[in-house]
Amino acid sequence: MFQVIKKIIQYPRVTQDYPAKPFDTSLTSGKPVIHSEKCTACGECVTRCPSGAIVENVDTNTLEINDNACIFCVLCSEVCPHGAIEITGEFELAQMTYEELGTQLKKKIEKRFGRSLQIREVDSGSCNGCDYEINALNNPFNDIERFGIHFVASPRHADMLLVTGTATRNMELALLKTYEAAPNPKLVAAVGACACSGGIFQDSYAAKNGIDTVLPVDVYIPGCPPRPQAILYGILKAIDRL
């Protein structure tokens, strides 16, 4: 017992203060950015990208990276003959689908989920990378419960579904049933490239291209996998608590 107490005193608090304090990204590898002044739109990265994430914007004749499909593999930055693609540390990439709907809805959400949020996680065909990162939200470094956010065992208790994976054929029905079992109002977050767009597993006989082909999605959290802070950012953004 003495040893245990000693340990508890030794590590009183390891929880990071994100998002109150910014997360140090000096070591991390995040979003690739195309510097338009160097890019000649030669298309080398477009053919090499394993995830089909680089697309041509025909109006402006420039190349753009689709965050939802990108698997953050850094290949494009290596193969660009002009050194136009830079890997940044940026990881706060979550996007809402209803931002444009304005403040009224935001207020509603705030009112409903402002203080506490119950989350049910569903793996609908991931590689388990995203699930480990969601799990990490419960570890002493991230400790998501400090925000009043809990993971629950049943969809019946859930305000939000946190869905990973591409919506495989074999999970489609279970995913829908879980969604239907959660009471209204509810939020759906797509976590990771797979859930956002199918990611690297796009266009397979065994899966759909992302979960929004099955469910309405409220927030997209890109990454492969997104780091725990990126998921936390997405959740807090969805309930307007940033």
Add this chain to the structure above:
Amino acid sequence: MRFMMNKQESNSMNNKQNELFARFPELSMSEIHGNTLYLESNASSYHTICKDLNGQLAFPLVSMFASDDRERTGSFTIHTVFANRQSGILISVALPVDPSTSAFPSLCELIPAAALYEREIHDLFGLRPMGHPNPKRLVFHGNWPKNQYPLRKEFPVNQRPDFADEKIEFTRIDGEGVYEIPVGPVHAGIIEPGHFRFSLAGEPILNLEAQLYFVHKGIEKLIEGKTIEQGFYFSERISGDETFTNSLAYCQAIEKIAGLQVPVRASFTRVLFAELERITSHLGDLAGICQDVAYGFASYQFKMLRGWCYRIADELCGMRFLRSVNTPGGIRKDFIQGKEETLTKLLAELKKELTETEAIVMHNSLFVDRIENTGILKHKIAVDLNATGPGGRASGVDFDVRKAFPYEAYASLTFEVPVQSDGDVSSRMKVKLAECFQSISLMQQVLEQIPQGIVREEIGILEPYRSAYSLTESPRGENIHYIMTGENNTILRYKVRTPSFCSWPALCHAVSGNIVPDFPLINKSFNLSYAGNDL
């Protein structure tokens, strides 16, 4: 580091070869490549060869899969792979299957472990294992229509047939008072999906059948026709927490086909990453075991240590899952240069904290009581089902790919393979704990011994229709990949057999006789990958 055989190996290889030749004079020995012996067989010799390899010579069946070679040879091929672990040699037996009959003789009667592989082959290729005692679906659930075989070359990768309503029966245990509990696919915790069907009489579990493949994404099909460069990223996404070991197996197979030896500095670096992945995974399992018996303090400690491992990963490459580190031909860049001091310090801290934690946790008799004699996997079953990795070693299966088929810099480093004999949760916990210390020691040795030099070679263009097997020891055990190249530097066939594929049936055996509330604990002590099994 051992792509050419040394003299002793090639001698023992020759002996085996001669032995087999003597027995089957009609055998045409097609090729020896690296550490693999390729044998051709036909419908009449297939059974006898497999029987001799498995029965007489006691080489375990380690993989079995089909390939659609109709365009080139006019037939399908079944590849049945055995391992001679004493001399580090794989023996791959090829059996052509006539497309007009689409049938091949089942091996189940000789080798029960063949059952799953043959069901998988039937689902994906539509080849029927004749004489299979239970040829029901494996990969596909009731929603998949009959007579659609996605790994046949004419099946378009993006074709999604209409949902069907086929019936799949679970094994029924009859008897007085026997009842069933269905669980899943969506579980209470944050884990991957799978359906478990328990049959019980009173409290103890009589039988457990696991229905998996809920996360089947069609990886083997998706990768066909992709370039070698693109295929690599799929290998990294087979199973998230085994990213590095899978990408390593992919790279090694490509490097074998290219006849290329990676720079020594890269092969040392690869060991460092592989061991970092192992310890990260084990610490997570240890935390899970403690959590499942409500030992909060210990769980917290192991989670914290796992966090420290992620810190090391960030320090090394900025990717917590060690992605985009490997590349066919070596590693992407010199990840270690200039960080030696920081890494040495972090490893020393990790070792100290783990030592102190182990002392506290393993001396807690309440905790030890709870995990002893729970979920026993018997040695014989582990051997028969080819359960490897910590799960196998906890049941006395003294085998580790890093020793039997040494790769990268392992041959020049010192490490032990911890083995236990009781096969219970406690044994698996002890093996994993001991392996954590071995991993730290291996990483320290890498930092001390790594030579300077380049870290990457160009692979160049690969010849089409060349194949290779590669083996790595993943955190969960023996991991075997097979690659055949196609035209224009692409992949023609990619077969992955992860340790989880073999260990799932072993887990089902280990729970019988236990009570349902202990299932999560037993499951956690194996911590098998669903994604790695379902592909």
